[in-house]
Amino acid sequence: MKNQLLTIALVASLGLASCSKEDALNPSSDATGFVSQNVIPTAVKTTVTNTYPSAQVDYYVLQSNSLYGANIVVSNTESQVVLNKTGEIKEAFTKITEAELPSAITTYLKQKYSTYTFLHAGKKTSGTPITYRVEIKVESTVYSILFDETGAMISTIEGKKGEKGGKGMGAAVSKLALTELPAAVQSAISSFTFKNAVLRLDGSGVATYHIHAEKDGKVWDLKIDASGKILSSEEESKDDVKIGKTELTTLPQAIVDYLNKNAAGWTLKNAISVQKDNVTIHYHVVVSVAGVSQAYMFDKDFKYVANAGKGPKDNPNPANFQVTEITKDKIPSAAIAYLDKTYAGWVLTKAVSVSKDGAAYEIEVIISLADKKYKVEFDLSGNFKSARKL
Numbered sequence: 284m285k286n287q288l289l290t291i292a293l294v295a296s297l298g299l300a301s302c303s304k305e306d307a308l309n310p311s312s313d314a315t316g317f318v319s320q321n322v323i324p325t326a327v328k329t330t331v332t333n334t335y336p337s338a339q340v341d342y343y344v345l346q347s348n349s350l351y352g353a354n355i356v357v358s359n360t361e362s363q364v365v366l367n368k369t370g371e372i373k374e375a376f377t378k379i380t381e382a383e384l385p386s387a388i389t390t391y392l393k394q395k396y397s398t399y400t401f402l403h404a405g406k407k408t409s410g411t412p413i414t415y416r417v418e419i420k421v422e423s424t425v426y427s428i429l430f431d432e433t434g435a436m437i438s439t440i441e442g443k444k445g446e447k448g449g450k451g452m453g454a455a456v457s458k459l460a461l462t463e464l465p466a467a468v469q470s471a472i473s474s475f476t477f478k479n480a481v482l483r484l485d486g487s488g489v490a491t492y493h494i495h496a497e498k499d500g501k502v503w504d505l506k507i508d509a510s511g512k513i514l515s516s517e518e519e520s521k522d523d524v525k526i527g528k529t530e531l532t533t534l535p536q537a538i539v540d541y542l543n544k545n546a547a548g549w550t551l552k553n554a555i556s557v558q559k560d561n562v563t564i565h566y567h568v569v570v571s572v573a574g575v576s577q578a579y580m581f582d583k584d585f586k587y588v589a590n591a592g593k594g595p596k597d598n599p600n601p602a603n604f605q606v607t608e609i610t611k612d613k614i615p616s617a618a619i620a621y622l623d624k625t626y627a628g629w630v631l632t633k634a635v636s637v638s639k640d641g642a643a644y645e646i647e648v649i650i651s652l653a654d655k656k657y658k659v660e661f662d663l664s665g666n667f668k669s670a671r672k673l
Contacts (some may be wrong), residue, residue, distance in 0.1 A: 326354075331364065339355070345496070360377060379404050392428075396426070399420065404417045433657075468509065468511055542570060615665025616665060634647070643662075
């Protein structure tokens with residue numbers, strides 16, 4: 284039964300878009316990370332029994348003496364539920380198919396991860412607003428992505444295949460209040476203004492906290508372990524398209540495999556990845572073979588770009604993106620119609636035209652709706668490409 288469980292990580296609408304072991308996972312857990320019921324508080328088991336009578340249930344510990352997860356199967360319906368130690372249900376998601384996802388979500392996935400393999404999807408069934416949780420795989424990487432009710436991306440957590448439960452990524456929970464974080468984590472972000480947090484476990488029960496926090500008018504995405512060590516920090520671009528270049532000292536395995544086959548004896552000279560809105564769009568790699576430099580280009584899926592040339596001089600430079608602010612009357616009518624339908628009452632904050640290597644590429648519109656803000660991307664004709672909740 285466990286092999287059929289819904290193994291998506293649970294994240295709620297205020298989620299972002301994660302090292303110490305949870306004591307309760309040792310030694311009472313089985314090979315999948317699920318624990319014996321005798322380590323689960325009675326209040327948690329009572330709530331699950333009353334809410335899901337006659338269900339098949341497997342429990343795991345998210346945060347010792349604090350948060351617990353339950354994988355639940357009733358007839359052919361699979362769910363994941365997160366509860367606190369008093370038995371209160373904090374989050375519940377029910378498994379759905381890819382076809383049941385809103386079209387805005389599937390469009391987003393096809394635009395951002397064209398070669399993805401669908402793994403799981405869940406729809407929030409506890410409280411409002413509705414949110415969707417999707418897990419996909421690209422090459423050896425699994426992405427757990429949270430979307431709001433409009434189909435806008437809220438957060439993305441990246442990991443490797445084969446964590447808790449034997450499928451997908453490890454369990455997670457969001458809507459964590461500042462006071463629910465370990466004291467060491469609270470101390471690590473004491474100079475920030477806390478916004479929200481996601482707790483994530485890997486298959487060994489190792490916890491990390493993904494935290495959105497604000498400082499000096501900037502929003503930061505922080506990854507912190509349970510001891511309070513900041514593992515990574517990244518400033519988020521709230522409004523504008525973000526283009527970045529990152530030098531690489533270690534290449535993705537698929538690129539290494541290609542070079543081993545087609546440039547035997549290579550040594551790395553330099554490499555960069557180019558990202559748009561934190562998503563890699565291509566790689567530029569220069570290697571030395573018998574003292575001769577050779578340059579290669581690979582797309583975001585690590586596929587070799589055949590017209591890139593074999594030497595540094597004839598290899599194209601990484602794409603150059605330029606952003607130009609535009610007025611509302613320059614936004615395509617189809618894009619305006621989509622915004623009116625999906626975000627009724629929206630107010631324009633900013634719109635930009637993006638060009639790639641001097642050629643028009645896409646339109647990005649930043650809007651506000653009540654207390655929410657979104658960035659929505661369209662092609663040049665105004666067809667929807669993707670949306671992100673800011």
